Amino acid sequence: MQKTLETPTPRASRFQLWAQENLFSTPLNSVLTALSSLLILWVVYSLSVWAFTQARWAVIPANFRLLMIGPFPIEQIWRVWTVLIVVSLTAGLHWGSAAKGQPLVRWPFITATLIALFALVTQWGFPLSILVPTAVLAVFAGFFFGRAALSPRAVNFTWLGVFAFAMIVLSVDFGQGGVQTRDWGGLLLTMILAVVGIVASFPLGVALAIGRTSQYPIISAICTVFIEVVRGTPLVVVFFIAQLFVPLLLGGSNIDALFRAMIGITVFSAAYLAENVRGGLQSLPSGQIEAARALGLTGTQTLLLIVLPQALKAVVPALVGQGIALFKDTSLVYIIGLKELTTITNSIRNNPNFIGTEKELFFTISVIYFIFSYAMSSGARNLEKRLNTNR
Amino acid sequence: MKYKNAIIASLAIAGIAAGVLAVTAQGSTSRLDTVKKRGKLICGVNATLSGFGFLDSNGKYSGFDVDFCRGVAAAVFGDASKVDFVSLTAAARFTAIQSGEVDVVFRNTTFTSSRDGDVGVDFGPINFYDGQGVMVKADSAAKRIADLAGATICTNQGTTTEQNINDYFRQRKLQIKVVTYQDFNLVMAAFNQGRCDAVTTDSSGLASQKATSADPSNYRILGEVISKEPLAPFVAQNDSKWRDVVSWTVYSTIYAEELELTSRNIDAAKTSTDPVVRRFLGLEGTSGKGLGLSADFAVDIIKAVGSYKEIFDRNLGPKTKLNLPRRQNANYEQGGLLYSPPFR
Numbered sequence: 001m002q003k004t005l006e007t008p009t010p011r012a013s014r015f016q017l018w019a020q021e022n023l024f025s026t027p028l029n030s031v032l033t034a035l036s037s038l039l040i041l042w043v044v045y046s047l048s049v050w051a052f053t054q055a056r057w058a059v060i061p062a063n064f065r066l067l068m069i070g071p072f073p074i075e076q077i078w079r080v081w082t083v084l085i086v087v088s089l090t091a092g093l094h095w096g097s098a099a100k101g102q103p104l105v106r107w108p109f110i111t112a113t114l115i116a117l118f119a120l121v122t123q124w125g126f127p128l129s130i131l132v133p134t135a136v137l138a139v140f141a142g143f144f145f146g147r148a149a150l151s152p153r154a155v156n157f158t159w160l161g162v163f164a165f166a167m168i169v170l171s172v173d174f175g176q177g178g179v180q181t182r183d184w185g186g187l188l189l190t191m192i193l194a195v196v197g198i199v200a201s202f203p204l205g206v207a208l209a210i211g212r213t214s215q216y217p218i219i220s221a222i223c224t225v226f227i228e229v230v231r232g233t234p235l236v237v238v239f240f241i242a243q244l245f246v247p248l249l250l251g252g253s254n255i256d257a258l259f260r261a262m263i264g265i266t267v268f269s270a271a272y273l274a275e276n277v278r279g280g281l282q283s284l285p286s287g288q289i290e291a292a293r294a295l296g297l298t299g300t301q302t303l304l305l306i307v308l309p310q311a312l313k314a315v316v317p318a319l320v321g322q323g324i325a326l327f328k329d330t331s332l333v334y335i336i337g338l339k340e341l342t343t344i345t346n347s348i349r350n351n352p353n354f355i356g357t358e359k360e361l362f363f364t365i366s367v368i369y370f371i372f373s374y375a376m377s378s379g380a381r382n383l384e385k386r387l388n389t390n391r
Numbered sequence: 392m393k394y395k396n397a398i399i400a401s402l403a404i405a406g407i408a409a410g411v412l413a414v415t416a417q418g419s420t421s422r423l424d425t426v427k428k429r430g431k432l433i434c435g436v437n438a439t440l441s442g443f444g445f446l447d448s449n450g451k452y453s454g455f456d457v458d459f460c461r462g463v464a465a466a467v468f469g470d471a472s473k474v475d476f477v478s479l480t481a482a483a484r485f486t487a488i489q490s491g492e493v494d495v496v497f498r499n500t501t502f503t504s505s506r507d508g509d510v511g512v513d514f515g516p517i518n519f520y521d522g523q524g525v526m527v528k529a530d531s532a533a534k535r536i537a538d539l540a541g542a543t544i545c546t547n548q549g550t551t552t553e554q555n556i557n558d559y560f561r562q563r564k565l566q567i568k569v570v571t572y573q574d575f576n577l578v579m580a581a582f583n584q585g586r587c588d589a590v591t592t593d594s595s596g597l598a599s600q601k602a603t604s605a606d607p608s609n610y611r612i613l614g615e616v617i618s619k620e621p622l623a624p625f626v627a628q629n630d631s632k633w634r635d636v637v638s639w640t641v642y643s644t645i646y647a648e649e650l651e652l653t654s655r656n657i658d659a660a661k662t663s664t665d666p667v668v669r670r671f672l673g674l675e676g677t678s679g680k681g682l683g684l685s686a687d688f689a690v691d692i693i694k695a696v697g698s699y700k701e702i703f704d705r706n707l708g709p710k711t712k713l714n715l716p717r718r719q720n721a722n723y724e725q726g727g728l729l730y731s732p733p734f735r
Contacts, residue, residue: 071452248489337483352603
């Protein structure tokens with residue numbers, strides 16, 4: 001019966017084999033491959049023709065600071081750099097602590113980054129030539145320290161501290177004048193809004209989800225009404241309410257516009273998050289809860305130790321998708337008069353000196369949005385791998 | 392249905408009550424005192440309108456309307472830098488005034504009876520006269536707007552321009568096809584591809600589109616204007632003391648042009664013997680004091696932002712890419728509509 005199979009000696013290269021299997025396996029597949037390739041080539045070609053022959057890219061370097069931080073006062077820019085370096089350091093710690101125990105020292109990668117950086121830095125003037133390398137070195141320093149000495153959990157708490165630190169450094173008056181939140185802008189503001197929205201909506205959303213499945217009808221009713229009302233309202237309308245109604249109802253007392261935006265985005269995101277989490281809660285077999293109770297765990301213990309960890313793990317992909325959507329939805333805060341990345345872009349294209357550069361500007365910010373959204377989704381893939389205990 | 396109506400009604404009542412509360416809350420003292428106490432003016436502007444309000448590459452607010460905000464700050468504090476800008480959308484601008492979030496709004500807002508009456512704001516003097524115009528290709532046969540009967544005219548959505556152009560032709564019993572696009576850049580793209588015979592929007596917008604195009608000689612703006620769009624600043628209703636400050640700031644810039652005063656020559660003008668000039672500079676008379684300002688508030692304004700001519704030239708005039716003509720925005724002595732009451 002037993003017959004040793006001859007291992008086929010690969011005549012073609014691995015790429016050829018892969019292409020045969022995946023791209024040209026059937027006639028239909030071959031046709032699809034050919035058509036898609038043509039389409040991709042056409043798009044890339046037209047874009048390249050535009051990018052290299054027609055586009056006037058000068059608008060981007062000329063307004064780069066505006067895109068990054070908006071109307072943030074130039075004499076206060078040390079605040080942004082301080083925060084950037086601290087965030088870089090923490091990101092390094094995060095990366096290092098997550099890579100613990102893995103042989104992950106990619107020296108070629110690190111060397112290449114440093115060389116590219118050095119090449120760039122020689123083009124720039126004094127402050128940048130010191131500050132940018134400092135930020136990059138902070139990432140690497142954090143990486144090696146975090147890998148050697150920190151647990152991922154410790155780093156998570158560090159992030160909270162870093163966020164509070166950033167809020168203080170970016171605004172508080174240390175004797176030479178503070179910075180008002182209405183002067184925050186550009187990518188900086190987009191990031192702050194997204195981080196606040198994602199972080200603050202998480203506990204609120206989980207609480208709402210638990211509340212909705214609560215056995216007490218009044219709590220369940222309140223949570224359900226809240227979730228359904230918010231989910232039945234477009235985010236644009238939420239911002240209009242924050243802009244138009246909140247000041248009227250409070251009779252002229254001013255609430256910071258940024259705070260209004262944060263509340264709006266958090267409330268909106270929490271309602272959606274609650275429904276995602278509820279999906280996770282309901283996907284859990286009831287045997288889990290019964291077993292936990294049988295072991296003598298209290299209701300709270302069951303919830304915190306048994307139910308939530310499993311429910312949340314099940315909905316990680318949905319939560320990340322929501323985080324990415326929220327990151328992009330921050331562009332709607334123009335309604336409240338905040339100048340995040342998209343609004344700043346609209347302002348720049350209305351500068352008489354840069355009229356007619358919409359394509360260059362919007363192409364650039366779409367790349368920026370893509371980089372961050374892609375980073376989020378690939379980070380989430382790693383998280384899913386790490387959490388996947390079923391394998 | 393019954394409940395729905397009840398909910399809408401109660402929401403409406405709550406909204407009105409809140410509005411009344413907000414208005415009465417600020418009725419007792421003038422906004423001028425609030426502004427002085429705060430030490431800073433908060434001015435609502437448009438952050439995305441070419442030439443009128445935008446952020447320059449250094450992150451500073453810049454533009455025609457922005458300069459008038461600086462002028463008000465100069466009038467109140469003698470320091471044009473004491474102003475914070477709040478960028479407002481078209482929808483948010485009136486609430487921002489009613490709620491007291493901003494002190495004054497300079498944001499390309501058309502002065503109309505319903506806004507003055509129903510919305511609950513008070514307008515200052517018109518600082519820019521605009522009106523809807525029509526632009527054709529340079530080789531078009533149309534000499535007047537009426538020549539475009541049967542043509543396709545393009546404009547952007549969500550404004551009254553579509554209604555105005557339709558009204559204009561219907562009134563003359565002429566046929567026309569109006570095509571709208573999301574954004575005026577798309578309108579221009581369609582125009583250049585030959586999908587429209589003409590485009591219509593505010594004259595200032597047409598002029599800037601023409602001036603900033605690759606070849607301005609491709610286009611011709613027809614002479615007629617089919618709607619009135621006088622743009623004016625506005626403040627909260629029933630606060631005439633504060634509105635006076637805003638009004639006389641605008642008048643100062645216009646009057647300075649009439650007297651041929653500029654930011655450069657205003658210091659030298661202090662030696663002038665002309666009583667009209669001396670009263671404007673606050674060397675005679677007490678007009679500033681009556682307004683709750685310093686005697687020489689006009690000097691502070693002109694030094695900081697210049698005369699109307701300087702403001703116009705700096706932001707919209709021939710040295711900018713927008714290259715707008717003065718037309719109605721010229722002084723009355725040059726055949727325009729700008730006219731300041733006298734300072735005496």
